[in-house]
Amino acid sequence: MSENTISVAELRSRVSELPITLSEGENAAYASVDQAFSLESVVIALDEEDCVYDEETFSGVAYQPDSPLATVVVSGDGTIVALDAREQADAKTAVSQVVDKLDDLGLLTGDSSPELSTDTRAVPFALDAPAVETLGYDDES
Structure with missing residues (x-):
């Protein structure tokens, strides 16, 4: 989990770019x-057509x-943060759906489901992506 926090307004502003x-x-x-x-791997799991990922921008x-x-x-x-939902229940559902998809595809390694929070004054969010191994095939196999 990130030690950095960001306000939802700031995160929304960055996503709007x-x-x-x-x-x-x-x-x-x-x-x-x-x-x-x-x-x-997250982009592939969530369906590339519904995702935007530009590591140079965000x-x-x-x-x-x-x-x-x-x-x-x-x-x-x-x-995993849901923004701009019309109802609080929709925000929670959107986060839960993403957690479930990532879990179903084996991207979550923990045994317990993460707890949802609606206290969004400041959310933990890494503004610099951590280095992780890419899941998938390597060229040396």
Whole structure:
């Protein structure tokens, strides 16, 4: 989990620099897992068509699921934040869906589900992606 924190407003501002359209919702939620992610693996797991990942612009993956209406940001340090949801329940559902997808595909290594938080005055978020091994095949095999 990140030792850095960022306000949801600042995170939203940074995400708005990406080529996506944020909705007008003001609800947010987050969960932190105690592990780092390969953001390339996260993009593949969440469906590349619904993700924006530009490591030179922003140190996370922005994902916009079809439902609920929210933007979910995944940090390489294991923080998953739902922004701009219209309802608090939608923000929590969006985070839970991402956690479940990452878990189903074996990207989560822990035994317990991360706890969801709606206290989003400041969320843990690494502004610099940590170095992690990319999951997948290497060229030397």
